[in-house]
Amino acid sequence: MNILIIGGGGVVGQKLAQSLAAEGRLRGRPITRLTLADINDPPLVDASFPVSAARCDIADAQSVAQVITEDTDVIYLLAAIVSAHAEEDFDAGMAINMFGTYHVLERCRALGTTPVLVFTSSIAIYGGDIPDPLGDHSYPNPQTSYGGQKAVGEILINDYSRKGFVDGRAFRLPTISIRPGKPNRAASGFMSSILREPLNGQTAVCPVEPDFLHYYLSPRRCVENLVKAANLDAADLGGNRVMQMPGRTWSISQLIDAMTAVVGDGPAKLIKWEAQPDIKRIVSGWKWDIHAERAEALGLKSDESFEDNVRYYLEDDKPAV
Known part of the structure; x- marks a missing residue:
């Protein structure tokens, strides 16, 4: 099992890598390789299997092609620029959050290997004049560029999965708190x-x-849910690959x-x-006022x-x- 974490240098990416290293298995198979990719070389984690770091700019299709290879079995697409940054710099938000997702999906389509793809969306896709409560089937009505870019990513994940280009699953993450490290631009x-x-x-x-x-979720529980997300069978996801992560x-x-x-x-x-x-x-x-019945039924937790x-x-x- 060859796993790639795009955004592997971030808080969630690092914690996910540590969890996978400790578990040693995913989707019922031993992990044979883990690659952590980010705009800068991400820190490595200790594991019983090879772990490597790679630089990847998802705004650049050529850079994406270098890290997603024919033997990549599972991709976690965590990389993004955060809400306030995407609001201040519209071009950067589009290049990374929207076209970056497109580049990852197109690389998977070109390879024809149908890897499992776990995409982290956001509760920022909700907003505006839509009725509460909200959840898996609520109409996306984002009030920020970041939310709009994530909503486009969700639609692409569904369509590329329908076509068999990826085995995708997208989760609208709650706000993750308490995050360690320094303040970011979210x-x-x-x-x-x-x-x-x-x-x-x-x-x-x-x-x-x-x-x-x-609406909140801890980093620890988020990582547990992301591991479960990759382990889900396509048959359990149906035609809609997008759901709310519990919080x-x-x-x-x-x-x-x-x-x-x-x-x-x-x-x-x-x-x-x-x-x-x-x-x-x-x-x-x-x-x-957000609910996550589908994910909870599949074993994800708040x-x-x-x-x-x-x-x-x-x-x-x-x-x-």
Whole structure:
């Protein structure tokens, strides 16, 4: 089993690589090779099988062709530029988020090998004047360029799967929190930073009100779901290869209360409340009353509580003092 993770240098890509290395099998077969591809050389992980790094710019079809080969069995397409970045730089968002997906699909079509392709979409495809609750069969109505680009990717995954060019499956990811590392340019980045930085003894700014509701999933549970996603049989997916990945809806105040329940009230005192209209404009177009019945029926799971999300961060990602 030869696996390629495009976006292998990111938080989710690295955690997925570590999980696959620990498991050693996917789709009932031993993993024989894992390639981590990204715009820059991604860090390698320790495994009992060969692991290699490759540079790949998915905006460049030739670059994509170099990493997807005839013996590639499973592709995870995680690479993207995030919401605020795609909103600021429309051309970059189109080149990477939309045409990058197209280049991956076209390479698979040219090879004729029908690899399993796991595509990470986003809850940013929801929005606007559509009725709640939302879920697997809701009409995409994105209110950002990033959401629009992901929605196009979903349509392509369905069509290329229908034609037999890939064995695709696309999952609309909740906002992943608590993400480790440094803040990125995602409009949702504060949903990790208002917890991560205080847990690390640093101040953080919350740009929205305490009652702001959103749909969340921990990095640990996201990776578990992505592994399950690749293991699903095509027969279980039917004609619609797109579904919502399970998550849970909480308010900002509930996130902070969960952090306080786990570690005490010290970190919460490091949060500053400062309105940021540009961020609020983007995130206010997102939806939060979201349901994931199809994925749950197939064995994918949400977190039991946000206290668990805090504990996972402390166990998996908090920097050593």
